[in-house]
Amino acid sequence: MNLLDTLNKEQREAASTITGPLLIIAGAGSGKTRVLTHRIAYLIEEEAVNPWNILAITFTNKAAGEMRERVDKMVGYGSESIWVATFHSTCVRILRRYIDRIGYDTNFTIYDTDDSKTVMKEVCKRLQYDPKQIKERALLNAISSAKNELIGPKEFALNAQGDLWSQKVADAYAEYQKTLHKSNALDFDDLLMLTVELFRSCPDVLENYQNRFQYIMVDEYQDTNTAQFELIRLLADTPEHNLCVVGDDDQSIYKFRGANIHNILDFEKTYPEAKVVKLEQNYRSTQNILSAANAVIRNNMERKDKALWSDQGEGDKIHFKAFESAYDEAEFIAGDIARKCKAERLKFGDFAVLYRTNAQSRLLEEQFVMEGMPYQVVGGVNFYSRKEIKDVLAYLKTIDNGLDDVAVRRILNVPKRGIGATTIARVQDFAAAKEISFFEALLGAEEIPGLGKGASKLVNFTTMIRAFRGKMKEYSLRELLADVLETTGYLEELKTSGEEDAEDRVENVEELVSKLAAYEESAEQPTLSGFLEEVALVADIDTVGEEGDRTLLMTLHAAKGLEFEHVYIAGMEDGLFPGYMTISSDDPSDMEEERRLAYVGITRAKKHLTLCAAQKRMIHGETQYNPISRFIREIPEDLLDRPLPEKKSRAVDEFFDDNDSLFSGFGSRSSGYGAEDGYGHRTRETVPDRAPGNGVNYGSSGTFTKAVHSYNTQKTLNGLSRKTPESRKPFIAKGVSGLSKGMPVGIKPSYDVGDRVKHIKYGEGVVTALEKREKDYQVTVSFDEAGQKIMYAGFAKLQRIE
DNA sequence: CACAGGTCTCTTTTT
DNA sequence: GAGACCTGTG
Numbered sequence: 001m002n003l004l005d006t007l008n009k010e011q012r013e014a015a016s017t018i019t020g021p022l023l024i025i026a027g028a029g030s031g032k033t034r035v036l037t038h039r040i041a042y043l044i045e046e047e048a049v050n051p052w053n054i055l056a057i058t059f060t061n062k063a064a065g066e067m068r069e070r071v072d073k074m075v076g077y078g079s080e081s082i083w084v085a086t087f088h089s090t091c092v093r094i095l096r097r098y099i100d101r102i103g104y105d106t107n108f109t110i111y112d113t114d115d116s117k118t119v120m121k122e123v124c125k126r127l128q129y130d131p132k133q134i135k136e137r138a139l140l141n142a143i144s145s146a147k148n149e150l151i152g153p154k155e156f157a158l159n160a161q162g163d164l165w166s167q168k169v170a171d172a173y174a175e176y177q178k179t180l181h182k183s184n185a186l187d188f189d190d191l192l193m194l195t196v197e198l199f200r201s202c203p204d205v206l207e208n209y210q211n212r213f214q215y216i217m218v219d220e221y222q223d224t225n226t227a228q229f230e231l232i233r234l235l236a237d238t239p240e241h242n243l244c245v246v247g248d249d250d251q252s253i254y255k256f257r258g259a260n261i262h263n264i265l266d267f268e269k270t271y272p273e274a275k276v277v278k279l280e281q282n283y284r285s286t287q288n289i290l291s292a293a294n295a296v297i298r299n300n301m302e303r304k305d306k307a308l309w310s311d312q313g314e315g316d317k318i319h320f321k322a323f324e325s326a327y328d329e330a331e332f333i334a335g336d337i338a339r340k341c342k343a344e345r346l347k348f349g350d351f352a353v354l355y356r357t358n359a360q361s362r363l364l365e366e367q368f369v370m371e372g373m374p375y376q377v378v379g380g381v382n383f384y385s386r387k388e389i390k391d392v393l394a395y396l397k398t399i400d401n402g403l404d405d406v407a408v409r410r411i412l413n414v415p416k417r418g419i420g421a422t423t424i425a426r427v428q429d430f431a432a433a434k435e436i437s438f439f440e441a442l443l444g445a446e447e448i449p450g451l452g453k454g455a456s457k458l459v460n461f462t463t464m465i466r467a468f469r470g471k472m473k474e475y476s477l478r479e480l481l482a483d484v485l486e487t488t489g490y491l492e493e494l495k496t497s498g499e500e501d502a503e504d505r506v507e508n509v510e511e512l513v514s515k516l517a518a519y520e521e522s523a524e525q526p527t528l529s530g531f532l533e534e535v536a537l538v539a540d541i542d543t544v545g546e547e548g549d550r551t552l553l554m555t556l557h558a559a560k561g562l563e564f565e566h567v568y569i570a571g572m573e574d575g576l577f578p579g580y581m582t583i584s585s586d587d588p589s590d591m592e593e594e595r596r597l598a599y600v601g602i603t604r605a606k607k608h609l610t611l612c613a614a615q616k617r618m619i620h621g622e623t624q625y626n627p628i629s630r631f632i633r634e635i636p637e638d639l640l641d642r643p644l645p646e647k648k649s650r651a652v653d654e655f656f657d658d659n660d661s662l663f664s665g666f667g668s669r670s671s672g673y674g675a676e677d678g679y680g681h682r683t684r685e686t687v688p689d690r691a692p693g694n695g696v697n698y699g700s701s702g703t704f705t706k707a708v709h710s711y712n713t714q715k716t717l718n719g720l721s722r723k724t725p726e727s728r729k730p731f732i733a734k735g736v737s738g739l740s741k742g743m744p745v746g747i748k749p750s751y752d753v754g755d756r757v758k759h760i761k762y763g764e765g766v767v768t769a770l771e772k773r774e775k776d777y778q779v780t781v782s783f784d785e786a787g788q789k790i791m792y793a794g795f796a797k798l799q800r801i802e
Numbered sequence: 803c804a805c806a807g808g809t810c811t812c813t814t815t816t817t
Numbered sequence: 818g819a820g821a822c823c824t825g826t827g
Contacts, residue, residue, distance in 0.1 A: 359813090
């Protein structure tokens with residue numbers, strides 16, 4: 001049997017075209033990964049290509065891992081020598097070997113966004129920039145874009161002439177880069193830019209890799225930026241141009257990160273001899289879902305014409321639900337999934353909830369906990385950017401590379417060693433004057449003038465670090481980390497800090513310990529540097545495994561490449577999705593990008609798609625009233641299971657003209673609203689409370705999940721009473737800060753003074769007071785563990801217990 | 803030097 | 818609503 005027999009005609013053509021440039025336009029769900037893996041197998045088995053000569057590049061580690069796994073299954077011997085990696089890790093591997101050719105040390109560390117920010121703060125201080133006028137963030141964004149466009153500090157300065165802001169950026173860029181270089185550190189963008197620089201300035205190195213990578217494949221090509229484009233172009237700059245890129249221009253959603261959709265749109269201009277194959281048959285979704293996706297994406301101008309089709313039949317209509325509030329929306333989604341799982345014996349893992357912004361996960365998460373359902377939030381705060389993890393890693397980095405100033409300074413006084421700001425400033429000045437690193441300055445603490453007794457504290461610190469370094473030879477990595485946690489007293493301080501989430505933090509540190517242990521076991525030659533490097537390049541999506549039956553909650557961005565039987569998209573409102581920034585942008589391509597995101601979201605669903613909108617929700621502490629998303633209105637009505645409320649475009653202040661039809665954008669006849677369809681106000685009492693005590697996700701089987709935050713309503717109270725700032729944004733209800741008109745008074749809770757109640761976060765306690773307030777009941781509870789708390793009944797969601 | 807409390811801003815998306 | 822930042826106090 002032929003290797004390619006199971007492919008359709010187009011797929012087969014794509015997989016068997018092996019010489020010259022090849023562009024595969026692969027619509028969502030068209031079997032792209034299948035084609036890539038078959039192509040690799042075909043190269044090796046039919047064309048006798050040496051696996052060693054194959055390079056396959058992806059964006060995420062997860063994608064790389066999956067590809068590797070699938071290729072392994074198809075290709076017997078030799079598949080391990082295929083180079084399958086992400087852009088960033090590919091660059092790291094190359095730079096570790098050759099970066100000394102362009103003036104860096106091969107033992108460089110990688111700075112994440114947080115670290116970059118710390119450096120930039122420093123730079124701004126040095127350049128005496130007014131933090132009110134010049135934001136680090138803006139500078140970093142400008143520098144990042146420059147790097148993505150392969151513009152180095154010198155070239156940037158040349159271009160900046162005559163423009164005041166650009167000149168400020170140019171100075172900061174130069175200084176920033178100098179600081180990084182001194183710390184022997186590279187940021188994410190450097191990895192790409194410097195690899196290109198290396199190739200350009202060292203033709204022998206480039207040639208070496210060109211010889212090795214005779215067959216190059218790039219996945220998700222629509223998301224490449226200029227640096228990535230150039231990197232690939234250089235590698236494929238051989239007489240044969242054996243370059244195969246796969247992508248879908250309709251799924252280009254990373255413009256904010258420098259992705260240039262023209263890389264894929266203009267592929268044929270770069271390589272006039274290129275062959276193009278379009279994969280339009282979709283094997284994932286029903287026709288109704290595809291028709292909806294097609295209808296939405298058709299509104300974009302900048303795209304290659306194509307239309308997905310399926311032979312799986314029409315399937316269900318698209319479900320549309322509108323709710324009064326974001327709270328109702330979340331309640332419905334969690335309840336609906338719970339109900340379906342129970343009634344139809346479906347698995348939680350068959351469901352995913354997608355949203356535009358990470359902030360939306362909170363309400364959903366709360367509801368999932370209420371329902372006692374297993375779930376995992378993907379994204380949000382990356383595991384490796386959590387404070388406690390960064391602290392511990394900073395110790396390891398300091399031990400590994402003393403030049404990493406950011407790491408050293410991070411932990412110098414963590415846990416507290418009585419080393420304050422003045423001392424640090426003196427060390428800093430000394431280091432700057434002597435042109436040595438911060439750590440080197442610490443080593444010579446006695447020579448630093450004006451330190452007084454502070455000097456001995458610094459000596460204690462450096463002695464400790466040097467002791468760790470000394471022990472590295474005899475220690476395993478695990479032992480080293482255990483020693484660090486013990487000797488520094490970090491874990492001890494964390495445990496006794498009394499902070500509310502101390503427990504979660506300790507768990508996270510323990511998680512890190514097991515990650516290190518796992519690394520040490522699986523790596524061929526485990527080293528501290530190796531571990532730190534691996535850790536620097538993981539994305540949150542990478543940690544989503546197959547195992548465990550739980551519903552995934554994530555942003556639309558994170559969902560790219562995934563598929564689920566049931567998909568819910570929450571927050572389909574103009575102002576949120578498409579976002580406010582997009583709506584007010586004068587660049588039409590911004591809206592196109594947003595629309596592509598909608599397309600990505602819709603095409604994640606295999607069988608059932610539910611689109612949700614809420615007429616009001618809190619954003620940045622303000623209550624916003626948003627109309628239904630234009631993307632929903634772009635879907636033909638006959639594909640939806642219910643008619644949309646009439647669209648009206650009335651001015652914002654007219655919202656409040658009459659109380660009866662307050663939210664005209666949603667249709668005053670209230671058709672389609674949750675309350676009357678029986679789902680919108682699904683009561684909490686109907687589902688047994690299986691919620692775990694402290695937000696640990698039921699059944700999440702070892703994968704890291706974000707802990708549920710407390711909803712301490714003391715803060716809410718402040719939030720509500722705060723004056724709503726004068727706002728220029730559209731769709732924001734001016735002057736309404738939740739407490740004023742139209743808000744119903746909370747229903748008297750089911751518990752009373754003297755009852756025992758249970759709170760998600762604080763555990764059990766006794767109600768000591770219950771008072772009616774303007775908007776809600778204020779309840780005071782004396783918790784067994786957490787002490788007395790005052791909260792609003794509507795928010796606290798207390799459960800009465802016997 | 804450490805900590806508590808207040809103010810301000812903010813991201814939309816992330817390797 | 819939360820984090821970063823600033824300020825005043827012990």
